[in-house]
Amino acid sequence: MPRAFSPRAQRVPLPAGHRFPMDKYDRVAQRLEGVGWNVLDAPDVADEALALTHDRDYLGAVAGCALDARAERRLGFPQSPALVRRSRASVGGTVAAARAALDDGLGVQLAGGTHHAFRDRGEGFCVYNDLVVAARALLAEGAMRRVLVIDLDVHQGNGTAALCADDPRIATYSVHGDRNYPFVKERSDLDVPLPDGTGDGDYLAALDASLPAFARAARPDLVLYQGGVDVLAGDRFGRLALSLEGVVERDRRVATWCRDAGVPLVTTLGGGYHADVDATVAAHVAGLVVVAETLGV
Ligand SMILES: [Zn+2]
Incomplete structure (x- = not known):
């Protein structure tokens, strides 16, 4: 069974009716425990690791709950010490999952994928960019030389793209809805924008046509997967139309590439805002189970 990390011990009370689905994280963890997975508490992240990716003034403002009103609105969460603790554990969990992946071939973070966080600002529910923080922390330790971020969230990984634009050690690949937020896209090393309503067949064809060649050329020592x-069809913030089976096939392809190339894989949850939270949870769980099966972990 893979090692999975969850920041669920750090709870964040949100205002009633807030659109962020905080519940899904606990439910994904419980479902995986139900099939025998070992879910560990995500550790706090080291300040030095955050400082390799984020601006010092921004880190200070987040830590002190001193973001201005505009920055807080862009983030989408009310500031609180609980949110800071949760966000730190969410990054720490990705760092821990990356270490687990280097040991075991697979490390699972049951949160994270906060790809809209930039060097000096957060947006779209993303305080820190866990993907880039984890990559840079392990690169700095000399644990690896090259990382590939595969971002298949329906929204472009704009923060990740901007953070890594001048970092040749980290290759960035993003498949996303062309007309979705963020409306001004950053430039990933490879972007694959898809039209509204794209379903399983066209989605998987676009993935097959671009991912294997790009990933091979990147020659990564580790894949970080968002x-x-x-x-999914019916997601409140998505515009694509994959079925549950399509999502599982997507995740199987990512894991199969890693298995065949012998590259360790870190998975992070990323978005999922279906009107029916059960549909979001079921897709996360089914995808993770197939990833673990594919990798034999
Ligand atoms: Zn998203």
Whole structure:
């Protein structure tokens, strides 16, 4: 069974009716425990690791709950010490999952994928960019030389793209809805924008046509996967139309590439905002189970 990390011990009370689905994280963890997975508490992240990716003034403002009103609105969460603790554990869990992946071939973070966080600002529910923080922390330790971020959330990984634009050690690949937020896209090393309403067949064909060649050329020592399930038909913030089976096939392809190339894989949850939270949870769980089966972990 894979090692999975969850920041669920750090609870964040949100205002009633807030559109962020905080519940899904606990439910995904419980479902995986139900099939025998070992879910560990995500550790706090080291300040030095955050400082490799984020601006010092921004880190200070977040830590002190001193973001201005505009920055807080862009983030989408009310500031609180609980949110800071949760966000730190969410990054720490991705760092821990990356270490687990280097040991075991697979490390699972049951949160994270906060790809809209930039060097000096957060947006779209993303305080820190866990993907880039984890990549840079392990690169700095000399644990690896090259990383590939595969971002299949329905929203472009704009923060990740901007953060890594001048970092040749980290290759960025994003498949996303062309007309979705963020409306001004950043430039990933490879972007695959898809039209509204794209379903399983066209989605998987686009993935097959671009991912294997790009990933091979990147020659990564580690893959960080943002497996957002907001690609599902019926997601409130997505515009694509994948079925549950399509999401599982997508995740199987990512894991199969890693298995065949012998590259360790870190999975992060990313988005998922279906009107029916059960549909979001089921897609996350089914995808993770097939990833673990594919990798034999
Ligand atoms: Zn998303």
